[in-house]
Amino acid sequence: MKKFICLVLTIVILMICCSCNGSLNVNKKERFSKTFLDLFDTASTVTAYDDSQKAFDEHFEQFHQRLEEYDRLYDIYNSYEGVVNLYTLNNQAKDGPVKVDGRIIDLLEYSKYVYDLSEGRTNICFGAVLSIWHDSREQGLDNPQEASLPDMEELKVSAEHTSIESFVIDRENSTVYFADPDLKLDVGAVAKGYAVREVCKWAEENLWSSGAISIGGNICTFGYKNDDGKTLWNIGIENPDSSASDYLATVKITDLSVVTSGDYQRYYTVDGKNYCHIINTETLMPSEYMTSVSVICDDSALGDALSTTLFNIPIEQGKEMVENMQGVEALWVDKAYNETYSSGFDNYI
Numbered sequence: 001m002k003k004f005i006c007l008v009l010t011i012v013i014l015m016i017c018c019s020c021n022g023s024l025n026v027n028k029k030e031r032f033s034k035t036f037l038d039l040f041d042t043a044s045t046v047t048a049y050d051d052s053q054k055a056f057d058e059h060f061e062q063f064h065q066r067l068e069e070y071d072r073l074y075d076i077y078n079s080y081e082g083v084v085n086l087y088t089l090n091n092q093a094k095d096g097p098v099k100v101d102g103r104i105i106d107l108l109e110y111s112k113y114v115y116d117l118s119e120g121r122t123n124i125c126f127g128a129v130l131s132i133w134h135d136s137r138e139q140g141l142d143n144p145q146e147a148s149l150p151d152m153e154e155l156k157v158s159a160e161h162t163s164i165e166s167f168v169i170d171r172e173n174s175t176v177y178f179a180d181p182d183l184k185l186d187v188g189a190v191a192k193g194y195a196v197r198e199v200c201k202w203a204e205e206n207l208w209s210s211g212a213i214s215i216g217g218n219i220c221t222f223g224y225k226n227d228d229g230k231t232l233w234n235i236g237i238e239n240p241d242s243s244a245s246d247y248l249a250t251v252k253i254t255d256l257s258v259v260t261s262g263d264y265q266r267y268y269t270v271d272g273k274n275y276c277h278i279i280n281t282e283t284l285m286p287s288e289y290m291t292s293v294s295v296i297c298d299d300s301a302l303g304d305a306l307s308t309t310l311f312n313i314p315i316e317q318g319k320e321m322v323e324n325m326q327g328v329e330a331l332w333v334d335k336a337y338n339e340t341y342s343s344g345f346d347n348y349i
Helices: 002-027 053-073 086-092 102-117 127-142 152-159 191-206 300-311 315-323
Strands: 030-036 044-050 167-170 175-178 211-215 218-222 233-237 249-253 257-262 267-270 273-276 292-297 329-333 339-341
Touching: 030 053, 044 053, 053 102, 053 191, 102 167, 102 175, 102 191, 102 300, 127 152, 127 267, 191 211, 191 218, 191 257, 191 300, 218 233, 218 300, 233 257, 249 292, 257 300, 292 300, 300 315, 300 329, 315 329
Parallel strands: none
Antiparallel strands: 030 044, 044 211, 167 175, 211 218, 218 257, 233 249, 257 292, 267 273, 292 329, 329 339
16 A cells, blocks of 8 residues: 555656646747847847747837837937937027937936046037048048048037037926037937947836847846846857957856947048047047957946947056946957956956
8 A cells, every 4th residue: 555655646746747847848938039230220139038939029029119219319310200319409409499309318418427427538519520530431431542531620620519518408398409509419429328228128127038139239138048047148249359260258147238349340441541430539539549348337328338438548547447436347458459357357257
């Protein structure tokens, strides 16, 4: 009888275990990815865990639509029917207050915080200068044989119209006004990271419990790889040395962002020398301190702004800045591809 009872109990336990395993397999989410090229002028990839391909596709469409709203609002080059965006502000705010979406107000206020944090090195009011460089770069890329640098005197005149105090925000009425009619906004150092932060936070609350989202050089993670509650995401940091076959570093993170700024993707060549798209606000010329800088922190908006700021100052000065900030780590690569790490960066490798 004892043997019989033990046999019955064993069978019951096995049946329960099989049933539990079956339930776990049924409920286990699968990993899906999708890449797109149509937003923020960059290659982007969304990786997330979902119940099925159909569910992921539906959630991805919601994510893409949300991100597209930010892309259109923060666009300085194009207008869209029914949308008052930064392009609208650059053309109309000099004539009087322009009513805008609250997400533009939020970005502009955050940009003032970034300006103070960077001691003016990351300045969204530098559009008048950056537009000159943009035109020269586009012309140089279209006609490499005729590529040339902007006229320095023209840059200096434009630099006189870059005061952060020149735009006036009225949050109560949701309006923006340019006190300087020659002011132009360029939010390239802040907007993408800010949009990634906001949309990833929304996606975590409404779409997926685990995801790794890369919008160009801005990577945001939440939840865990395999959706298992323990495995960290492996994020590869691109090596600026094109002759290298591996990543510069691979970091293990969750609920953190990795943002990289570099001179090796967006540049043009004049007389055999490459000039990148990141302009130093003091020299009015492309920065030449390093080849790339990557920032790890819990806020992709901050990471975006910091990577630009750190790119525009010497490595030792940047390292001192990072060491005085809580929850921020950085990796610098100089022109000779030498690597410099902040003190806590190794904790993520």
